[in-house]
Amino acid sequence: MLTLFEKMRAVTLILVILLLLLQYPLWLGKGGWLKVWELNRQVKAQQQVNLKTQERNALLDAEVRDLKQGTEAVEERARSELGMIKRDEVFFQFLDQSSGQTNKQLAIQAPASAVPSAPK
Numbered sequence: 001m002l003t004l005f006e007k008m009r010a011v012t013l014i015l016v017i018l019l020l021l022l023q024y025p026l027w028l029g030k031g032g033w034l035k036v037w038e039l040n041r042q043v044k045a046q047q048q049v050n051l052k053t054q055e056r057n058a059l060l061d062a063e064v065r066d067l068k069q070g071t072e073a074v075e076e077r078a079r080s081e082l083g084m085i086k087r088d089e090v091f092f093q094f095l096d097q098s099s100g101q102t103n104k105q106l107a108i109q110a111p112a113s114a115v116p117s118a119p120k
Contacts, residue, residue: 080093
């Protein structure tokens with residue numbers, strides 16, 4: 001027969017094996033700590049990439065807005081201040097009511113012969 005010491009030893013061994021079997025999913029399983037730590041590391045790395053991308057997108061957005069607004073402003077000044085009108089073009093200028101100006105629409109028609117150095 002087994003002695004009391006051998007029985008306790010067998011029970012302890014069984015309990016240790018059960019404890020290890022219960023700990024396996026916690027550490028190495030699908031939702032274990034090691035997987036969570038790895039996913040947290042990946043999330044932090046992706047957040048850094050996203051932050052850099054957002055900064056780059058903001059710069060590109062500002063550049064696009066400047067190009068859109070800047071081109072229109074430059075063209076408007078060239079047409080109104082320098083008289084640059086394309087050949088056979090009719091230039092209409094609509095004055096904004098909110099700027100305190102009158103409600104009239106101005107139309108300027110300039111034939112190519114009236115503009116000494118009209119760009120083609």
